[in-house]
Amino acid sequence: MKTDTAENARPPARPSGAGGRPRVPRRSPNRAVLGIVGVVGFLLLWEAVPRIGLIPARFLPPASEVLAALGERLVLPEFWTAVGDTVLTWGIGLGIAFAAASLLGFAVGSVPVLRAFTHSTVEFLRPIPSVALIPLAILLYGTDMASTLLLVVYAAFWQIYIQVLYGVSDIDPVAEQTARSYGLGRLSRLRYIAWPSALPYVLTGLRLGAAVALILTITGQLIIGTPGLGQQISVAKNSDATELVYALIIATGALGVAVNVGVRALERRALRWHASVRGEEIA
Amino acid sequence: MSAASTDTRDAARRPGASGASRIALRALHLLLLPLVLIGAWWLASAVTGLYYLPTPGEIAATFVEVWGAERLAADVLPSIGRLIGGFTLGSVLGVALGVVLGLSARLRAVLEPVLEFFRAIPPPVLVPLLMLFMGVNTTMKLAVIVSGCIWPILLNTIEGVRAVDPVLIDTCRCYGVRGRRWLTTLVLRSASPQIMAGMRQGLSIAIILMVISEMFASSSGLGYTIIQFQRSFAIPEMWSGILLLGLLGFGLSVLFGLAERRVLYWYNGVRAAARGE
The missing domain is CATH 1.10.1220 (Arc Repressor Mutant)
Structure with missing residues (x-):
C-alpha cells in the first residue's frame, strides 16, 4: 500500500508517464518517425493477418474494413449521441466523486482524530470492486444513467479521497509554522499552505479517478445497458457486426487517450509552478 | 497506511x-x-422496511447459508482460480515484455504510441470481443483478465527499467555483474517499486474483469451467480454475494500488501532513511 501511494503520490516526478517526452530535442523527430513506423506497422500487420487467413476474417476483420466501418459511424448522429452519453456519464460521475472526495478528504485529513476513527472503514471499503454494486444499481435504478453513475462515483471516489488524505498529511511543517508565525489565519493557511501542498496529490487522484471512471462508465453501459458506447458495443456484438465491434472499441480507445491527454495537460498547467514540472522544461 | x-x-x-x-x-x-x-x-x-434493504442480520444468515461448501466449490473457487491464473500470467508477460522494451530505446520508440492506445482502451470492452473470438470458456475468461491487467504492469515496468540509476549501471559494469544476476539484482530490483505499483492497479482491473466476464457471458462463477440472484429478486442472497465480492477484494488487497512489503522492504527502508526517520 505504501509503495502504491509512494508511486502515485509523486505525479509531478513523472507527469507525462510513459508518454514520449523529448528529453533531448535533437532526438524528438526521430522518435516521432519511429512512432509512426510502429503505428503503420501495426495496421499493416492487422491488415495482413486476416487477409492471409491466419485468423478468419469473421473474428478479426482487416484494419481497412474496421476503419471504414468507423468512418461510416462517424457521420451518424446516433454515434455522437452515444459518445455524448458516455462523456456525460463520465463527467458527472467524476465531478461528484471529485467534489465529495476533496471536501471529505480535506475535512478528515486535517483532523487526526477523524482520520484515526475512519481508517479501518476506509481500508475495508476501498478495495471492494465497484462492479460488485452492479446488481444493486440495477435494482435501484434499472437501466437509467444513474445506475452507471453509482458505479463510477464509487470507483472514482476512493482513488481521489486517498490521494487527498496523503496530500493533506504531506504539508511541510516548517511552511505551516512559518505561516503561523506570520499570523496567517486558518483560512489563509488553507488557501496558501494546505491547498498548494496538496494540489499535486489532488491532481494525481483526479488522473487516476478519471481513468477508472471511464472504465466503469463503459462497464456499466456494457453490462447494465445504460445508453452510451458500451451499450452500442453490446448491441453490435449481439447482431454479429464484428467490424462494428472493433470500430467502437477503437472509438472508446480514442476517448481513453483523450481523457489521459486532457488530464495530463491539466496537471501540467495547474502545477506549472511546481519544481517537477519546471525542472522538466529546463532539462 | x-x-x-x-x-x-x-x-x-x-x-x-x-x-x-x-x-x-x-x-x-x-x-x-x-x-x-x-x-x-x-x-x-x-x-x-424497503424490500431491497434487508437487515445486516438477515444478510449474514443468508451468507452462511448460500455460500456453503457446494457453491464454494462450484462457483467461487473456479472464479478465484481464474482470477489468480490470469493475474499471474498477465504479470509475468507484462514484466518480461516491459524489461525488453525498457532496455531498448528504439523498440520503445516504435511501440510506444500503439501501447499507449491499447492502455487507453477500457478493458471491459474486450469481453464481448474475446467472446466473439473464442466463445464462452475458461480460455476466454483468462484471456480477458490477461489482456486487461497486462497494460498497467507493462507500462510501469518500462518506466521502472528506464529509470534505473545510471551510477548503479556503471557500477555493475565495473564489477562485471552481468547475465541473470545483472537482471535480478540490478534491473528488476530497481524497477520493483514501479512494478508493484503497476501490479496493484492490474489486480483491481483483474477483479473487475473476472466479475464482468462472468456477468456478461457465463453460466457459472461468482459474477453469474450474483446477477442471477438479482434477476430472480433474491435480495438477501444478492447482498450476500456483494458482501462476498467485497471480502474477496479486501482479502486480496491485504495479501498483496503483505507481498509488497516483503518485496519492497529495502525500498521502504531507503525512503524512511531519506525522510530522516
Whole structure:
C-alpha cells in the first residue's frame, strides 16, 4: 500500500508517464518517425493477418474494413449521441466523486482524530470492486444513467479521497509554522499552505479517478445497458457486426487517450509552478 | 497506511498512556465507525422496511447459508482460480515484455504510441470481443483478465527499467555483474517499486474483469451467480454475494500488501532513511 501511494503520490516526478517526452530535442523527430513506423506497422500487420487467413476474417476483420466501418459511424448522429452519453456519464460521475472526495478528504485529513476513527472503514471499503454494486444499481435504478453513475462515483471516489488524505498529511511543517508565525489565519493557511501542498496529490487522484471512471462508465453501459458506447458495443456484438465491434472499441480507445491527454495537460498547467514540472522544461 | 503510522507516532508521543489503554483506544479506532454504520443500516432497514434493504442480520444468515461448501466449490473457487491464473500470467508477460522494451530505446520508440492506445482502451470492452473470438470458456475468461491487467504492469515496468540509476549501471559494469544476476539484482530490483505499483492497479482491473466476464457471458462463477440472484429478486442472497465480492477484494488487497512489503522492504527502508526517520 505504501509503495502504491509512494508511486502515485509523486505525479509531478513523472507527469507525462510513459508518454514520449523529448528529453533531448535533437532526438524528438526521430522518435516521432519511429512512432509512426510502429503505428503503420501495426495496421499493416492487422491488415495482413486476416487477409492471409491466419485468423478468419469473421473474428478479426482487416484494419481497412474496421476503419471504414468507423468512418461510416462517424457521420451518424446516433454515434455522437452515444459518445455524448458516455462523456456525460463520465463527467458527472467524476465531478461528484471529485467534489465529495476533496471536501471529505480535506475535512478528515486535517483532523487526526477523524482520520484515526475512519481508517479501518476506509481500508475495508476501498478495495471492494465497484462492479460488485452492479446488481444493486440495477435494482435501484434499472437501466437509467444513474445506475452507471453509482458505479463510477464509487470507483472514482476512493482513488481521489486517498490521494487527498496523503496530500493533506504531506504539508511541510516548517511552511505551516512559518505561516503561523506570520499570523496567517486558518483560512489563509488553507488557501496558501494546505491547498498548494496538496494540489499535486489532488491532481494525481483526479488522473487516476478519471481513468477508472471511464472504465466503469463503459462497464456499466456494457453490462447494465445504460445508453452510451458500451451499450452500442453490446448491441453490435449481439447482431454479429464484428467490424462494428472493433470500430467502437477503437472509438472508446480514442476517448481513453483523450481523457489521459486532457488530464495530463491539466496537471501540467495547474502545477506549472511546481519544481517537477519546471525542472522538466529546463532539462 | 500512513494513518496507521500517525497513530503509532501519536501513541509514542503520549508517555502517560499505559499499554492497556492504548490497546483499548486502538480497538475503538478500529471498530467504532464500522459498528455505528452497521447499526445505522440495521435501524434504516428495520424502520423503512424497503424490500431491497434487508437487515445486516438477515444478510449474514443468508451468507452462511448460500455460500456453503457446494457453491464454494462450484462457483467461487473456479472464479478465484481464474482470477489468480490470469493475474499471474498477465504479470509475468507484462514484466518480461516491459524489461525488453525498457532496455531498448528504439523498440520503445516504435511501440510506444500503439501501447499507449491499447492502455487507453477500457478493458471491459474486450469481453464481448474475446467472446466473439473464442466463445464462452475458461480460455476466454483468462484471456480477458490477461489482456486487461497486462497494460498497467507493462507500462510501469518500462518506466521502472528506464529509470534505473545510471551510477548503479556503471557500477555493475565495473564489477562485471552481468547475465541473470545483472537482471535480478540490478534491473528488476530497481524497477520493483514501479512494478508493484503497476501490479496493484492490474489486480483491481483483474477483479473487475473476472466479475464482468462472468456477468456478461457465463453460466457459472461468482459474477453469474450474483446477477442471477438479482434477476430472480433474491435480495438477501444478492447482498450476500456483494458482501462476498467485497471480502474477496479486501482479502486480496491485504495479501498483496503483505507481498509488497516483503518485496519492497529495502525500498521502504531507503525512503524512511531519506525522510530522516
